[in-house]
Amino acid sequence: MMTERLLVSVVDDDASVRESLPDLIRIFGYRVRTFSSADEFLDSEWVSRTNCLILDVAMPGMSGPELEEELIRRGDRIPIVFITAHKDENDRIPLMQNGAVACLFKPFSDVALQETLDRVFA
């Protein structure tokens, strides 16, 4: 399958998310990598191979939006899907401003995630 090659990277400081999401994403048919911080992701060899980035907003150290800015600065235009536990509709607008594909509020359903990834790779 063509999608077998696509890599979804997950950056989240929360272990629950890092443990639960890969199984689900693999079911969707993508390869998956998890990182516990923005720095870990940036320092890895996977940045350039990542086809979609699922990114937590509030993290210790570099936040999700800051990582997004850094990638833009580097010229890596990776499609980003923000996920956040801070449920506030007002936050969604600034998050989407820099070109993120979607913003999912935790807890989000498997359907919502699948639809989002389908949109990314459509």
Place this chain on the structure above:
Amino acid sequence: MQTELGRVLDTLPGMVFSALPDGRIDFVNKDLADFSGVPMTETNTWEWPVHAEPPEESVIVERFRSKLSLGEPFEMDVPTLRADGESRLLRVRCNPMLTDGKVQKWYGLATECDLASGDSRSEHETDFQRIVDSIPVPVAVTTPTGDVEALNNPALEYFGMTLEELKNWKAIEVVHPEDLQHIIADQLEAHSTGTFYNVESRHLRSDGLYRWHNVLGLPFKDRDGNILRWFHLLVDIDDRKRAELALAAREREAQLVLESIPAGIGVLAPDGEVEAINGPLLRYYGRTLEELRDWGNTDVVHPDDMPRMITAVSDAITSGSPYDTEVRLRRADGAHRWFQITGHPLKSEDDNIVRWYALHVDINDRKRAEEALAERERESRFIIDGIAGMIAIFSPDAKLIGGNQQIIDYFQRPIEELDNWATNGITHPDDLQICIDSFMGAIATGEPYDYETRFLRHDGTWRWFQLRGLPLRNTDGQIVRWYGLLTDIDDRKRTEESLRRSEAFLADAQRLSKTGSFSLKLGTDEVTWSAETYRIFDVDPSAKVTLRTILSRLDHDSFGRVQRVLQRAREGNGDFDYDITLVMPDKSMKHVRVLAHSERNKDGEQELTGAVQDVTESRRAEETLNEVRSELAYVTRVTSLGVLTASIAHEVNQPLAGIVTNASTCLRVLTAEPPNMEVAKDTARRMIRDANRAAEVIVRLRALFSRKPPTIEPIDMNEIASEVIALALSDLQRARVSVATDFGHSLPRVAGARVQLQQVIMNLLRNAIEALAGINDRPKQIVIKTQADPTGEVQISVSDDGVGFGSQEMGRIFDAFYTTKPDGMGIGLSVSRSIVESHNGRLWAKANNNHGATVAFAIPIYEVARESCDVEVRDRSDSISGTVR
């Protein structure tokens, strides 16, 4: 005289001539003229008829001249052509006549060398006597030794003596005794050199008077040059001599005058040459006349004045008009003194300048005095112009007649205009009357004046001046002048005004802050109080305050404290900070704080100064504040709960996200064909773990509210609502929101935990404030209303006319995750509801008719309160009701 001498010489028995130093013969006597046959020309020249060949003739003439040039008596032979054509050798003897060591003239005697002698002696003598007698002036003939041998008749007549008497002439004072020595000396001299002599001496006339004569003595020699006799010719020169002597005497006298004049006199020739300088001036300079002849190149005139001096003198010499200049002359000791030098020409009758007389008068003292005076004048002018004020000078009839530069500068008008000060607008209209009254009053009475007024400066600004005037009186006591000093006091006036204002400010500030000031001179116990201090001590401001006044107001403890302070303040400098309690006349108490400082004041007296503040009310407020402070800490913590809840929500959502994802995965792998049991098991395990995490978060949240079990007590709802409004005052002010209260009267007390209920009210109030945040088109107002319910409850409602919420949202407002505000305060309402319900009360919300919403809660009154005092937060997030019971 010349002609007379000529006549005399003519009659001499011998050939006589005179020659000028250059050899020109200007006189020959008759004998020589007759001998040679060459008469004197009209122009008094005579050519010697030298008888020789032309070359030899010129040699002889040359020799004669060269002899003359030696200036010594000489003798030479000259071959001469006699009148009858025969050549005769003449021996010529010449003597120079010296004046001041210079040869004026030569006198010569020529004799025939081959003249026979002796053979006709007696005849010759007879002739001789006859000739001598015919000479019209006295002639004496003496032997070579000086004995008188013969006198002619004029001589005998003159002397009135016989020849015999006159033989002893040296002894009988024929010659004036003063002249005798001098005559004898000259005669001896002439005798020894064999030449003639020519002296002036006085001779006694027969009438007993001495008359001046020019005595020409000529030797008569024999062929060998031996002097046989002397002829003495006495030409009367008495009139001339007397004139000369008189002139000399006058000159001497003049010289004496010059010397005795105590001023310096310089005498200059018409060409400016220095001829004489009198003693005083020479002594002043300490120089000789010789040194001063070249005065223009010396330092006798001050270098600065020398050019002027030279110009003055040379101009005068050129123009012939007098000069007058003042210069500094150097005294012998090197000091320069001022002299006035006036030069006047002395003119002869034909108007030619003969001399210049320059009078040097020492004017140093005058000059110094002038300079000092000028300096004083300059100085006083300087002082007047330098005075930081304006000077006006008035005549006795009040006319302005002068002023200093400042007054002119200030008004920039001439003095004549300033005289119309009453009408020309320079005096401020409001001050005009006092000016006229004060000034004219002073003029009329002669008393000094002193008043203040505003004057218009040239730039159009009014400035305040103090005007002080004094009359100047003459010795008769008459006023001759008024001197007015105008001092600019505008700044002082302004300072006074601002001082007055700041004193007023200070009084206001003291009143406002209930702070008074005082000073106490410890030496005299003199007390000064500010108005507020009077007010604090409740003493009539007109009363005189003493230390006793102060002490009488103090309670027992304060009395002792103040006494100790005073003791220490008297001993030295120090700072004091103490509290006293005043017992007022109505027995009420006042708490007063005192800050004071003791030190020596500018007069050297030990003084205690300080401030007293009435702290009675603030003390009371402080006590109240202390009571609420402990509660406040908790309330603050609770009111910040809204922020806290956001992070709690985050904490809860994380495990929830895990649970949801795991559940979804689990479902998917179980429904797959074949089901992936491994993954399913993993997800199930993770679900259990995440659910436990979420539960832990909830436990933590509960712990926040159950930290300290609050006690249930009877609560006055109006009171706690008032306190909350007070606590929120700063928030209200910042948000520009006003709060209206509509409190019910005589409300029953409710059973509740005071702080928890306050927290609920605070929550509602803050929600209302935030709901009003975006409102700009109407006044932001919140109404808090309390009332007793017939159901045994007391109800309180908070209404705002803010953004409110739509009807579909109404069901969700107590949802823990629901909020209409960005600050995420949603949980506030849900917590509030938990609190209210823990009090067995109820909380509800409704939209208002126009704008905004009203949130209210009701708490049972104390009598019906249950015993339970546990307050818990219950999870009612599933509730959709706006009203909770």
